[in-house]
Amino acid sequence: MSESPQDGQAAIASGCAAASDGRYSIQVNPIPTDYEYRRSYLETRFASGPTADLVTVDHTMLGDFVEAGYLASLSAGDRAELRDTMLAGPLAANSVDGPLVAFPLFSDVQLLWYRRSVARKAGVVPGRTTTWARIIAAAESAKTTVQVDGGREAGYLTWLNALIEGAGGSLLQPDSAAGRAAAGVIRRLATSKAADPQLDGATSQQVSERFFKGDGSFMVSSPGAVWRLPPTATWKPGDLGWAAYPRTMPDRPAQPPITGFGLAISRASENQPLALEAARCITSRQRQVELMLSQGTLVSGRADVYDDKQVRQAFPMADLLRESLRSGAPTPVAAADDEVNKAVENTFWPPQRVDPQTTPRAAQRAVDAALQ
Numbered sequence: 001m002s003e004s005p006q007d008g009q010a011a012i013a014s015g016c017a018a019a020s021d022g023r024y025s026i027q028v029n030p031i032p033t034d035y036e037y038r039r040s041y042l043e044t045r046f047a048s049g050p051t052a053d054l055v056t057v058d059h060t061m062l063g064d065f066v067e068a069g070y071l072a073s074l075s076a077g078d079r080a081e082l083r084d085t086m087l088a089g090p091l092a093a094n095s096v097d098g099p100l101v102a103f104p105l106f107s108d109v110q111l112l113w114y115r116r117s118v119a120r121k122a123g124v125v126p127g128r129t130t131t132w133a134r135i136i137a138a139a140e141s142a143k144t145t146v147q148v149d150g151g152r153e154a155g156y157l158t159w160l161n162a163l164i165e166g167a168g169g170s171l172l173q174p175d176s177a178a179g180r181a182a183a184g185v186i187r188r189l190a191t192s193k194a195a196d197p198q199l200d201g202a203t204s205q206q207v208s209e210r211f212f213k214g215d216g217s218f219m220v221s222s223p224g225a226v227w228r229l230p231p232t233a234t235w236k237p238g239d240l241g242w243a244a245y246p247r248t249m250p251d252r253p254a255q256p257p258i259t260g261f262g263l264a265i266s267r268a269s270e271n272q273p274l275a276l277e278a279a280r281c282i283t284s285r286q287r288q289v290e291l292m293l294s295q296g297t298l299v300s301g302r303a304d305v306y307d308d309k310q311v312r313q314a315f316p317m318a319d320l321l322r323e324s325l326r327s328g329a330p331t332p333v334a335a336a337d338d339e340v341n342k343a344v345e346n347t348f349w350p351p352q353r354v355d356p357q358t359t360p361r362a363a364q365r366a367v368d369a370a371l372q
Contacts, residue, residue: 009056009282012290016281024274031056039064046070050268053275054282056105057264059093059330065264066096072265072272074100078280085285087322090301093330094262102262103279104301106291108222109258109324110162111317116241118142118217126243128253132163132185135218135246139194146189147207147219150199150351157341158257158331159220160186160348165255165329166248171344172332172371175364181248183348183356190351194218200350220245222259223321224297242317244324255329260301301325339370 013026029052032038039061045052046065057065065071074082079100083091090104112126112135119126122138139146149155161171163185169178189195196202196216204225211219211226214234219226226240245256263279265272281287288300289308296314299321305311306322315321343366347359 009291011294012282012287013278015290016278016287019281020277024271024278026054026278043068043070046266046268050266050270052266053269053271054279055264055266056261057102059102059260059262062094062101062262062264063096066101070267071101072267072269074102074265075276078103078276081280082283085303086301087303087325089258089325089328089330090260093258093260102264103283105261105263105283106288106298107258107260107301107325108224108299109321109328110158110220110222110245110256111320111324112243112246113211113219113221113226114241114243115217115235116239117236118144119241126241126246128244129250130243130246131250132246132248133188136189136192136194139216139218140192142217144194144218145196145210145216146194147196147202147211147216147221148189148199149202149204149207149221150190150196151202152200152345152349153203155204156349156351157344158259160344161331162245162255162257162329163248166245166252168249168252170332172340172367173364174344174348174360174367176360178248179360179363180356183354183359185248186348186351186354187356190354195351200352223299223315223317227297227315227317242320244320245328253327255327256324258325258328258330260330299325337370340367343367343370 010028013028017025032041042055082100082103086104090107091100094100094102094104114126119138122142124134124138136146148159160182163182164171164178167178167181169176190199207219208221208225210216245254247254263282265275269275285302285304288302288305289311291298292300292305292311293314303322306318312318344363347363347366348354
């Protein structure tokens with residue numbers, strides 16, 4: 001089994017091996033943390049034959065690996081069991097053109113994080129129907145900023161995708177009402193006083209650092225970048241609040257961005273029955289609870305994990321996480337293609353130059369050319 005950058009899997013793998021009464025053992029091999037290096041490494045391992053049985057795969061790589069014939073198909077029984085236990089977002093992230101191709105191992109979903117004191121001062125109580133426009137206006141009123149990963153990397157694409165999906169569209173169809181609505185939100189923030197001066201160069205780490213330093217009072221990010229981090233001296237106890245991802249449009253529910261890793265079975269594996277047994281154990285309720293509690297940052301795709309008392313104590317926003325994973329949208333697998341990424345980024349970036357009237361049309365031409 002190849003391990004993702006996240007910790008906690010080794011202990012779970014060991015527990016499943018022990019529970020198998022000697023039928024199998026699991027050797028965990030770390031894989032590169034850099035995305036492109038990780039992709040190259042996994043491709044080499046898959047192409048080398050039966051060198052791995054279980055492989056942890058980014059959801060954006062699954063399409064390429066399915067096309068290359070590297071992954072074993074899941075049985076109808078396993079797919080049915082996963083559909084019964086897993087939430088819709090993680091299921092979608094681990095599906096390619098419809099069929100489920102990997103066991104959802106763990107996910108990441110973005111929420112809105114904010115300073116309760118600043119939100120009260122601005123007269124806003126963020127909730128399920130709060131829009132981006134309302135959050136931006138609140139930040140302007142409070143003379144603070146909305147922290148967003150606006151740098152020219154995967155984080156910006158994730159934000160754009162969530163905005164378009166939240167308006168009922170698709171990243172691969174930017175020249176649409178949804179694409180124009182998304183462009184309007186980006187332009188509204190980028191040209192407002194609520195925008196960070198370094199919006200177009202911010203990384204996920206910098207966004208989180210600025211939020212906790214007090215440079216911003218609203219931020220969209222995943223629990224792993226926020227929860228259980230030590231508060232700085234500028235924060236009052238209990239001032240950290242959380243709410244559902246903001247809506248792109250007032251009349252449409254938001255679709256918070258979901259990323260994650262799946263546990264795939266190598267087609268070249270000589271131990272497929274045992275690999276499947278191990279995958280079922282690793283994604284079972286007990287092991288997924290252990291996964292969330294072991295680090296405090298990893299998010300399970302199983303619905304019933306959020307009923308566990310220990311999980312609810314460790315994650316006070318457990319119900320919101322479950323709801324967000326149920327309603328969220330993963331970045332489309334096709335968007336992992338470098339040419340499509342570049343097509344979108346070259347037209348929708350930098351955020352300060354986005355124009356709802358011209359940017360979506362230019363992006364559509366670029367995306368269509370990339371997909372030919």
